[in-house]
Amino acid sequence: MDHLYEKTVxxxxxxxxxxxxxxxxxxxxxxxxxxxxxxxxxxGAVAVIAKTKEGKYVFVRQFRKALNRTIVEIPAGKLEKNExxxxxxxxxxxxxxxxxxxxLEHLISFYTSPxxxxxxxxxxxxSELTLGDQHTDEDEFLDVLELTIEEAQQMVLTQEIYDxxxxxxxxxxxxxxxK
Amino acid sequence: MDHLYEKTVxxxxxxxxxxxxxxxxxxxxxxxxxxxxxxxxxxGAVAVIAKTKEGKYVFVRQFRKALNRTIVEIPAGKLEKNExxxxxxxxxxxxxxxxxxxxLEHLISFYTSPxxxxxxxxxxxxSELTLGDQHTDEDEFLDVLELTIEEAQQMVLTQEIYDxxxxxxxxxxxxxxxK
Numbered sequence: 001m002d003h004l005y006e007k008t009v010x011x012x013x014x015x016x017x018x019x020x021x022x023x024x025x026x027x028x029x030x031x032x033x034x035x036x037x038x039x040x041x042x043x044g045a046v047a048v049i050a051k052t053k054e055g056k057y058v059f060v061r062q063f064r065k066a067l068n069r070t071i072v073e074i075p076a077g078k079l080e081k082n083e084x085x086x087x088x089x090x091x092x093x094x095x096x097x098x099x100x101x102x103x104l105e106h107l108i109s110f111y112t113s114p115x116x117x118x119x120x121x122x123x124x125x126x127s128e129l130t131l132g133d134q135h136t137d138e139d140e141f142l143d144v145l146e147l148t149i150e151e152a153q154q155m156v157l158t159q160e161i162y163d164x165x166x167x168x169x170x171x172x173x174x175x176x177x178x179k
Numbered sequence: 180m181d182h183l184y185e186k187t188v189x190x191x192x193x194x195x196x197x198x199x200x201x202x203x204x205x206x207x208x209x210x211x212x213x214x215x216x217x218x219x220x221x222x223g224a225v226a227v228i229a230k231t232k233e234g235k236y237v238f239v240r241q242f243r244k245a246l247n248r249t250i251v252e253i254p255a256g257k258l259e260k261n262e263x264x265x266x267x268x269x270x271x272x273x274x275x276x277x278x279x280x281x282x283l284e285h286l287i288s289f290y291t292s293p294x295x296x297x298x299x300x301x302x303x304x305x306s307e308l309t310l311g312d313q314h315t316d317e318d319e320f321l322d323v324l325e326l327t328i329e330e331a332q333q334m335v336l337t338q339e340i341y342d343x344x345x346x347x348x349x350x351x352x353x354x355x356x357x358k
Contacts, residue, residue, distance in 0.1 A: 004241065017203070019294075041245075063181065070181050071290075109341075112292040114341075115224070118246055138212070162293075163289060164292065164343035167287070168346065171354060
C-alpha cells in the first residue's frame with residue numbers, strides 16, 4: 001500500500017453537468033485524520049497541433065467564458081463516449097478548421113490540474129493536411145489562423161497563447177526541431 | 180467589440196467550496212443564440228522549480244485524490260487572499276520541502292484548462308537554497324525527492340511526472356539550458 005494513499009470515506013455528488021461533474025469526497029488521510037477533497041470530473045480531451053504543407057501550424061482564436069477573453073489555442077475538444085482519442089483528434093481538427101489529416105502522431109499526454117480535476121489531455125501532431133470546410137458545434141465560434149513556429153513562440157511570450165496544452169505543444173515541437 | 184464575445188445573460192451559483200467555486204452561466208453567443216457555460220473558479224496558484232546548490236531540482240511525490248494515484252510534481256499551492264505570487268512561491272517551497280530560497284525568478288504563467296476553469300498558474304525558478312524543516316498543511320502529506328534534470332525528463336517519458344505545471348517547468352528549463 002502506498003503510504004500516501006487517501007481512502008475515500010464518503011462521496012457527495014454536487015453537480016452533474018454537460019461537460020464536468022463535481023463531487024466532494026471525505027477521505028482518510030495517511031495519519032488517520034479525516035480530510036476533504038473537492039473533485040471536478042472531466043471526460044478528458046485531445047488537442048491537435050497541425051502542420052500545413054507550407055510548414056505553418058494551425059491555431060484557433062476562441063472566446064473563453066471562464067477567462068472572459070479571447071485566446072489563441074490549438075484545436076481541441078473533449079472525448080465523446082466510446083471514441084478513441086485519435087478519432088477525436090481527427091474529428092475536432094476537421095470540425096474546427098476544415099483540415100483533414102492523413103498522418104497523426106501522439107506526442108504526449110498530461111493532467112491539466114491534478115489538485116482538483118481529473119482532466120487528461122492527449123496532444124497529437126497532425127500532418128499531410130487537406131483543406132475542406134469548417135463544421136463547428138452550434139455553440140462554438142472561432143477564427144482559424146496559421147502561424148510559423150516562431151510566431152507562435154512570440155505569442156507565448158506576449159501571452160496571447162496562454163494555456164497549458166498550446167504552450168506545451170509549441171514548446172515540445174520546438175524542442176523536437178532543435179534536435 | 181470582439182466578434183467572438185459571449186455576453187453573460189444570467190449566472191447560477193452551483194457550489195462555493197474551500198478551493199473551487201462552480202457556476203453555470205447562460206451566455207449570448209455571437210450569432211444571438213443562447214449558450215451555456217460551466218465554469219470552475221479557482222484562486223490561482225504558484226509552482227516552484229527549485230535548484231539546489233548541488234545542481235539538482237526539488238520535487239514532491241503526492242497523492243492526488245482526483246486521479247486516485249501518487250504523482251511527482253514540483254512544489255505548488257494556491258494563492259491566499261492578498262498574497263503576492265512570489266510570496267506564495269517562497270512559502271509553499273518552504274512548507275512542502277523545508278527549503279528557503281534567496282533567489283526567485285518568474286519563468287512563465289499559464290491557464291491550466293480555459294475551457295472550463297479560470298485557474299492561472301505562475302511558475303517560478305528558485306535558487307540559492309538553504310535547507311530547514313518541512314511544515315506541511317495539516318491535510319498535506321508528501322515525500323520530497325531531488326532529481327537531476329535528466330532524471331526528471333525521463334520521468335516525463337514514463338509518466339511518473341504527468342501534470343501540466345511540472346512537465347512544462349522541466350521542458351522550459353531544458354530549453355533554457357540548451358541555449
